[in-house]
Amino acid sequence: MEVGIVSYGAYLPRYRITPQEIGRVWGTDGEQMSKNLLILSKSVPSPDEDVITISIEAARNMLRRCEVNPQDIGAIYVGSESHPYAVKPTGTVVAEAIGAGPNLTVADYEFACKAGTAAIQTCMGLVGSGMIKYGVAIGADTSQGAPGDALEFSASAGGAAYLIGSEKVIARINKTCSYTTDTPDFWRREGQCYPSHGGRFTGEPAYFKHILAAAKNLFGVMGTKPTDYQYAVFHQPNGKFPVRVAKQLGFTEQQIEVGLLTPFIGNTYSGAVPLGLASVLDVAEPGQRIFAVAYGSGAGSDAFDITVTDEIKELRRERAPTVKELVERKKFLDYATYAKYRGKIRMKEGAE
Amino acid sequence: MTVARFWRENESRYNLIGTKCGNCGRLYFPPRSVCPVCHRKSLGKMEHFHLDGKGEVLSFSIVHDAPSQFELQKPYVIAIIMMDEGIRLTGQIIDCDPADVTIGMKVQATIRKVGEEGASGIIHYGYKFMPLR
């Protein structure tokens, strides 16, 4: 049975803010931060958007492109670290809003930035085992960084949805490997507004270790090397880490270019690799091969070997906006409006 | 906390599901159990109908004085939209500068948070309209 991606959809909020504007308020050299992180701007959700609305938009875009009946969806998993509820799943609202269910299973996932790819893996298993016909895996976030903290310059919002199945597969997932350890590089305790991180510890022992390990596992299992792939997508907490890890693995800048979005939209956390992959699928041709590795703090990496099929020509990609179109649709905000939208200003409770 | 009152209408608020009179074919949104034209002849014949989501602005207003739960969004645009199916809905227009909204502007429905009952209450989702791309 061929298991893979049957359709996909993406969504980005239209607001943006620059590192310069954030730095201006906190007395940090925003220009320098922009260069350090290789981030020109990040996406900001509107006050009436959240992971639920982003997931629904992405899933609806996904369904617009194919002819699948939502009633045939057997599972929906939404991965995020900014689900609107701590208890009450995002997935059930998504199911209702796309006309799926009620005869399906749903759960929300959390694993920092790799919750969306974990969802893809789960759907692969359910489809591959014959338990369901189609599964939907979504990675979406409206992540927050503490005011003035380095993460505030990069934490952004966005998401992408994947329809996993075995019929009319547009991109076959040949293999997925993961590498997971107990590594406390970045975390948020229950009840806390903002995450904490281990500073430079988030680099080599966290991001790089896990991505390199998962990637090497995948190369080993598949017997492949970087030149076998046309595209590579890596988790991208800033514009620099993915470039470095790509180089370390032997990929070229050209291979990662299409899937590298952080410089324009910031780090969409669970949405990062799903969006990067969507960006590739927007332009990929039959026969092309994609190497995708997500990373989630805590920590773990999910790697995927994907081959685009002829079926991608049948997919009505034009029925939904491309990632590029979503990136280009933007309106810049000042810090005060951004803080208001992100709920960073302490409001008074209740009507007068 | 008012949970059931809004939950009951999720289908209509999320997916623009109204009713069509099985007797005369007229459409209604929100759903009705009896057609105001056919009266008793329509009982048991009101079928679910899915609006496409596209329409045009019949009238609009930029709201400055807002109730507490819309505090973060003001000023915002409220409008009556004439849907392509010939029936009208009331909703916000988003994703554009309020100054750019005009009567006759083409819009399409999308889903957004329409309200919540405080920081610990249920979040309500529903339709809002954005300029048709």
Next chain:
Amino acid sequence: MREVAIIGIGDTKFGELWDQSFRDLGIQAGLSAVGDANLSGEEIDALYVGNMSAGKFIEQEHIGALIADYSGLARDHIPATRVEAAGASGALAFRQGYLAVASGMHDIVVVGGAEKMTDVGDVLSTEIQATAADQQWETAFGATFPSLHALIARRHMHEYGTTREQMGMVAVKNHKHGSLNPKAQYQKEIKLDAVLKSPPVAEPLGMFDCAPISDGAAAVVLCCMDKARKYTDTPVKVLASGQASDTLALAHRESITRFDATTVAAQRAFKQADTDASGIQVAEVHDNFTISEILAVEDLGFFPKGEGGKATAEGQTALGAKIAVNTSGGLKARGDPIGATGIAQVVELVYQLRGQAGKRQVAGAERGLAHNVGGTGATAIVTILGRVN
């Protein structure tokens, strides 16, 4: 159906009445009306009270019992009924009292209307007013009560060329009338410029396009015509009562630039009174927003559809014109304690038809018309009163 007369009237000042509770206001107006009718109290057969939302404003329901009790009438166990139709609660209460007497069920009935809006803050007060609209499909989506009227205004401007200036003239005229009414909430005249520059509430309506939040009460005593002269030398006859409903949500109307309920209620009333718009000299119409008065004078038939703004700007609805509209100051300047408004409109017409309106007197007024609306036109009640020679 027998003829019914108004034999007594009473009203409190309207405004922010901090010292007076809901009960105080209701009783004050009621006692004033009963005194004006030269009754001692035991003649009263029934009590009707118009009130929109005491449950939310003062967390008190069961208003009929409350007013019966504090007016002393509960001691005699009179039937007491609270009536609600949002902004038309007063007129609907009046209609119930009128029907009770006209049918022969009762001879003498007191009808009052009261609202105490300032016992909650402004934001909550505005939210409560919005319960007159469709809570599930209008307000839940962010439509405030003023914004629904703004939608009407914008479309009226689009279809008929009505201007903000013309709408503003409604406020200017009504404040001018209000300055002649000692009971009005606002006693000062205002300039058009001030209206146009007032802070936007929901464009194109600004603060001065909207009636205020008010406390107040008003009451009348109804009596069958054949006994009326026992109590008063100046009875005023109820010539007609017309009532109509329409869809709750504005978006569901046939048209959003007219209130069909107003037109139908008026047709029913005109038919009963055997007259038409040209037979009315003085009218109290529902100007909770400036655009509402423009719609009212068109929908009642005083001016052709689309020309209400022009007529207002030309002074054709001011004191001295062929039809004097809102000589009391209207909801805009006299104030709008919601449940009391419909009764206060009737009280003003009685002053006019008795020749007791002082500086606001419309010379030779024979017939007066009161127009009270609930929500954005989902309920409309038209009452026609006539001078008795």
